[in-house]
């Protein structure tokens with residue numbers, strides 16, 4: 107719609123007939139802004155979409171706090187909302203084909219078109235000045251090896267089960283129609299999002315290891331979540347009746363890089379998705395879409411400027427996605443402190459960040475504060491500064507959040523760095539994630555003088571002593587850890 | 601009130617209440633957050649202890665991991681807030 111209204115000729119190819127169910131029902135303040143800017147606010151009123159006042163966070167032992175929205179926004183049923191966007195695009199002059207994009211057409215390095223198979227059964231080839239990949243978790247350009255590989259990111263190895271329910275008790279007062287986040291232990295959480303006057307979306311999110319323990323089926327895990335995740339959730343859903351199919355997503359956090367190139371760029375989930383706890387996905391995709399439209403229009407007007415325009419678009423997206431993911435990391439790493447961050451001098455910044463206002467040229471002070479806390483660890487300070495500490499910092503940042511890795515150690519022999527991971531289970535998905543992470547380490551730090559070993563529970567006895575190693579992360583129960591060593595002897599054992 | 605007294609009081613509280621007496625390895629630099637010694641629940645009791653023992657109320661904006669990562673860091677924060685409060689009085 108953004109391109110069509112500038113008079114460009116636009117073809118939207120979508121494989122599913124709209125309206126269709128989609129997850130991602132809570133919008134943030136910047137999503138509300140987008141809707142207002144494109145002139146859809148009045149039309150939104152025709153749907154029974156709840157106005158969203160903010161986010162209520164309910165922790166363990168009933169700790170609760172509320173963060174209001176920055177600007178008016180909505181909770182939506184994506185079937186109708188996405189259809190509204192599609193119809194609006196067509197009203198602005200975009201053409202729509204129901205079909206699946208099957209491949210790209212290349213001229214040298216440049217993407218110059220697409221092949222598609224339409225729902226009517228035709229195979230078509232199309233030439234165009236620019237391809238925008240908005241294929242969501244399908245990561246089309248990455249699968250075609252035009253964009254970079256899909257790399258797992260922190261918060262991977264989680265599974266979400268979700269559906270829609272009637273008969274759920276609403277919040278009252280200023281929090282009526284808020285998004286509610288219930289969390290229990292790290293990475294065990296649930297959302298409750300009212301999506302009409304009588305229906306709410308509920309999702310239960312668990313680490314995959316925990317999911318297996320809860321019966322290993324979507325139905326069993328949903329029942330466990332509603333019954334045990336949080337007392338308020340249990341109470342409010344006592345009379346709930348499920349009115350939509352059960353949907354499941356897993357291992358959904360990743361990044362694709364690079365995600366722009368000659369004749370093409372990616373928007374939204376087609377290049378990046380991080381843990382959905384703060385409902386950023388749809389709103390970030392809309393913010394990126396506006397930047398993508400500016401980029402494409404400018405590149406078509408001045409093809410010689412395309413490389414520079416694409417680079418600055420990529421930088422813009424990385425800035426926003428990076429800040430959103432720092433907020434999420436901070437929440438999971440320091441849940442008890444997050445509440446204080448929303449209440450002290452950083453409150454206004456937090457309201458902005460939670461609204462999706464993550465793309466400002468300079469980071470907000472709250473982001474700097476979170477970053478300092480995330481990166482500054484006494485555990486890292488013990489490792490000699492330089493390459494070893496940089497490697498440790500990378501692992502520290504990731505494995506704090508990586509399900510399935512119980513501990514990571516770094517040992518230095520002269521200049522060589524040896525990393526040992528202790529895995530909590532023997533699991534193929536875990537190996538894949540780990541291999542992927544190892545490749546990233548080697549790509550960034552070089553293969554020379556870097557050795558990486560993994561030990562599963564069955565071969566843990568074969569692991570060499572870590573008495574002289576630096577622990578980077580150690581989440582094993584105290585009894586399984588090595589014996590403490592005195593401070594200051596250079597060993598730095600737990 | 602001086603830093604040594606604050607350090608000792610904090611060590612005592614953490615050993616007794618959070619480590620259930622098993623504080624042999626606790627030092628001023630032990631990473632309290634990484635080792636899971638201070639979690640959400642422990643933090644609430646720690647804040648209450650600081651308030652009751654030193655009469656210091658830590659402002660919300662200072663309740664951050666940076667200030668709670670070690671006894672040393674927390675003690676420095678308490679001294680600073682205490683100093684600011686008495687200078688302001």
Ligand SMILES: Cc1cc2nc3c(=O)[nH]c(=O)nc-3n(C[C@H](O)[C@H](O)[C@H](O)COP(=O)(O)OP(=O)(O)OC[C@H]3O[C@@H](n4cnc5c(N)ncnc54)[C@H](O)[C@@H]3O)c2cc1C
Nearest residue numbers: 121129130132206207241242244266374375382385387388
């Ligand atoms: C568990 C979970 C909970 C979430 N909760 C929220 C939330 O509360 N709020 C929020 O904002 N976001 C949430 N999200 C994220 C949100 O769903 C996405 O970020 C958002 O939908 C991204 O939009 P998009 O346009 O990039 O991709 P999508 O909305 O996924 O759209 C991609 C479209 O491309 C089509 N397509 C794909 N491949 C092809 C092809 N080859 N040819 C033709 N068409 C194709 C698909 O059919 C689809 O319609 C959640 C995600 C998950 C996994």
